[in-house]
Amino acid sequence: METINNKTLEKLKYELVRDEIVSYETLEKAEELADVQNINIGQALISSGVIDEEKLLKFLETKLHIPYVNLEDYSPDVKCFNFISYSDARRYHIIPLFKIEEVLTVAMSDPLNLFAIDKIIETAECSIEPVIASESSISKKIDEYYKIADTVDDIILSDDTDKFDWTEELHNQDSGEERIQRVIRAILKQAIIENTHELNFEQVEDGLKVVFKQNGEITDKGIIPSVLNTPFVSKLKALSNLDPSVCEIPQLGKLCFKVDNTMLIASVSSFPTIMGERISLKIYKPPKTLDKILTDEKQRKILQKAAEKPGIILICGSPLSGKTHIIYSMLMNVDKKNKNVMTIESIAKYELQYVHQCELNENIGFNMDKALRFVEFQSPDLIYLEGIKTREAFEFLSELYYNDKTVITEFMANNMTDLRQKLAFEDFQSFKSLISCLVFIHTKDSIEVFDKETLQKYLA
Numbered sequence: 001m002e003t004i005n006n007k008t009l010e011k012l013k014y015e016l017v018r019d020e021i022v023s024y025e026t027l028e029k030a031e032e033l034a035d036v037q038n039i040n041i042g043q044a045l046i047s048s049g050v051i052d053e054e055k056l057l058k059f060l061e062t063k064l065h066i067p068y069v070n071l072e073d074y075s076p077d078v079k080c081f082n083f084i085s086y087s088d089a090r091r092y093h094i095i096p097l098f099k100i101e102e103v104l105t106v107a108m109s110d111p112l113n114l115f116a117i118d119k120i121i122e123t124a125e126c127s128i129e130p131v132i133a134s135e136s137s138i139s140k141k142i143d144e145y146y147k148i149a150d151t152v153d154d155i156i157l158s159d160d161t162d163k164f165d166w167t168e169e170l171h172n173q174d175s176g177e178e179r180i181q182r183v184i185r186a187i188l189k190q191a192i193i194e195n196t197h198e199l200n201f202e203q204v205e206d207g208l209k210v211v212f213k214q215n216g217e218i219t220d221k222g223i224i225p226s227v228l229n230t231p232f233v234s235k236l237k238a239l240s241n242l243d244p245s246v247c248e249i250p251q252l253g254k255l256c257f258k259v260d261n262t263m264l265i266a267s268v269s270s271f272p273t274i275m276g277e278r279i280s281l282k283i284y285k286p287p288k289t290l291d292k293i294l295t296d297e298k299q300r301k302i303l304q305k306a307a308e309k310p311g312i313i314l315i316c317g318s319p320l321s322g323k324t325h326i327i328y329s330m331l332m333n334v335d336k337k338n339k340n341v342m343t344i345e346s347i348a349k350y351e352l353q354y355v356h357q358c359e360l361n362e363n364i365g366f367n368m369d370k371a372l373r374f375v376e377f378q379s380p381d382l383i384y385l386e387g388i389k390t391r392e393a394f395e396f397l398s399e400l401y402y403n404d405k406t407v408i409t410e411f412m413a414n415n416m417t418d419l420r421q422k423l424a425f426e427d428f429q430s431f432k433s434l435i436s437c438l439v440f441i442h443t444k445d446s447i448e449v450f451d452k453e454t455l456q457k458y459l460a
Contacts, residue, residue: 087244311436
């Protein structure tokens with residue numbers, strides 16, 4: 001892990017001792033704390049209560065003769081955000097405030113970071129005038145203002161959608177981030193027009209290949225030129241609340257955008273390869289009510305009855321068949337007034353009223369294993385667990401069943417024969433006997449629902 005540093009405080013830390021603001025022993029302890037927690041020395045001094053943030057900033061203002069600005073009630077000029085990318089703002093704790101002629105005034109928590117200043121001068125192509133501000137206030141403003149700037153314009157589907165081609169946006173004369181925004185919007189629009197739910201962006205020699213995947217078939221949809229690779233990936237990651245400055249480890253985020261005033265959500269996954277990052281995007285449409293998906297009343301009653309008592313409800317189908325969609329519809333249909341309904345998901349696709357949805361976060365060690373070990377303390381009556389794949393996880397599902405829980409999970413199978421072959425493995429024997437209801441999605445218009453008795457005969 002990269003050590004977080006602050007060159008300004010490193011240079012002036014002994015001035016704190018000479019001015020009797022802190023003792024030398026306190027400074028040493030703060031340095032040890034900073035090293036252990038991977039924070040800078042200023043953060044260590046503030047978090048341990050040795051000095052408050054405003055006093056430290058006033059000290060820096062006096063020593064450096066650089067003005068201190070309280071950003072709490074300050075409104076930066078949004079036009080200046082084009083000069084500093086989201087990734088650079090995050091990396092260097094810097095935010096643009098205003099520009100007068102050829103001088104851009106920026107707020108920095110580390111104004112002696114000459115590398116950061118040189119980088120900004122190079123990208124902004126103007127002179128930089130730094131002022132001092134707290135790290136926390138800068139982070140708050142970055143989240144507030146870059147979030148405003150980082151949105152996908154509403155997508156409107158018109159009558160001439162058959163002729164739409166996203167590559168036409170590559171010839172647009174706009175420059176900078178506005179052009180990138182238009183390209184992202186155009187690609188999403190074409191995916192919606194073609195009813196494609198999975199998009200991949202793959203690094204190749206001459207650029208970034210755009211790939212649509214539908215019904216197991218892969219279709220190349222053109223290439224984003226190499227010159228736009230970096231800004232495109234950075235912008236897409238920023239829109240998805242991923243860190244554009246990190247490319248060595250996988251990340252998972254969420255992208256929200258509107259199509260004809262309907263909010264859609266996409267999960268966005270970045271993964272490092274030897275050619276560069278591969279970005280995978282999966283679009284989820286808003287859930288429908290259960291009666292719109294299962295038109296057969298008998299099938300709905302089987303499913304509703306299974307949700308009212310302990311057992312395991314298994315939703316099966318091929319990739320992108322709509323398993324998540326039907327699970328969300330089920331969760332909308334459950335009586336939540338008398339039940340504690342919870343979910344454990346990599347990404348919460350849509351917010352469900354009165355359902356306690358939980359998102360995993362590998363960055364802080366909150367993975368499926370940890371969630372499974374602690375969720376029972378929350379006393380759920382019905383719980384949706386996403387993507388159960390390991391033997392240990394299946395064993396945990398069995399434990400939930402024996403503790404009188406209703407569990408919903410999904411299982412991938414291309415057809416019923418494939419499902420029978422997979423569940424025939426010895427590891428699934430105990431789990432198979434606990435399935436109280438199975439939903440198999442053949443297509444969006446062909447869904448089968450099996451109760452426990454029928455299923456056990458079929459799988460025997």
